[in-house]
Amino acid sequence: xxxxxxxxxxxxxxxxxxxxxxxxxxxxxxxxxxxxxxxxxxxxxxxxxxxxxxxxxxxxxxxxxxxxxxxxxxxxxxxxxxxxxxxxxxxxxxxxxxxxxxxxxxxxxxxxxxxxxxxxxxxxxxxxxxxxxxxxxxxxxxxxxxxxxxxxxxxxxxxxxxxxxxxxxxxxxxxxxxxxxxxxxxxxxxxxxxxxxxxxxx
Numbered sequence: 067x068x069x070x071x072x073x074x075x076x077x078x079x080x081x082x083x084x085x086x087x088x089x090x091x092x093x094x095x096x097x098x099x100x101x102x103x104x105x106x107x108x109x110x111x112x113x114x115x116x117x118x119x120x121x122x123x124x125x126x127x128x129x130x131x132x133x134x135x136x137x138x139x140x141x142x143x144x145x146x147x148x149x150x151x152x153x154x155x156x157x158x159x160x161x162x163x164x165x166x167x168x169x170x171x172x173x174x175x176x177x178x179x180x181x182x183x184x185x186x187x188x189x190x191x192x193x194x195x196x197x198x199x200x201x202x203x204x205x206x207x208x209x210x211x212x213x214x215x216x217x218x219x220x221x222x223x224x225x226x227x228x229x230x231x232x233x234x235x236x237x238x239x240x241x242x243x244x245x246x247x248x249x250x251x252x253x254x255x256x257x258x259x260x261x262x263x264x265x266x267x268x
């Protein structure tokens with residue numbers, strides 16, 4: 067299997083940025099809102115939104131974090147970030163970067179949310195190690211999708227090209243990857259409506 071360089075992904079998502087929001091159905095947005103509500107994020111939390119894209123999760127995360135919280139939006143595609151910024155959502159810091167190598171200090175975030183993004187990460191073990199480094203002790207990683215793992219993988223295969231091999235690993239592999247990164251309490255919910263993995267830093 068050919069390894070696609072991150073540059074190809076950046077170019078792909080930059081090209082898609084203009085139409086991205088039009089691809090999001092009301093049902094999808096409602097599903098994501100519900101996923102975030104069910105996480106019961108504590109007010110005052112510091113949250114990292116990995117692969118923020120056009121910022122679909124940001125209103126929900128800002129609301130959950132409250133006025134004393136902090137939300138940082140990270141993406142590799144500058145056009146996606148520009149679209150997110152243009153929405154003028156308050157209390158968000160935007161950072162252009164790659165989750166395998168970030169500028170943040172150790173133990174910075176209470177919550178790291180990776181929505182509809184993890185399959186596109188080429189070096190998944192390194193990304194998980196980096197996210198574990200960034201979490202505060204007791205902090206939580208959330209990897210989520212508004213559809214099942216099977217639907218995610220079928221979608222990417224059907225699109226093909228740069229994202230054709232961007233797959234979400236099965237439960238056993240995800241459990242192993244999280245544990246190897248130093249995370250524990252790995253829990254995976256995979257239903258027709260959603261995929262949600264949570265794990266904690268000891």
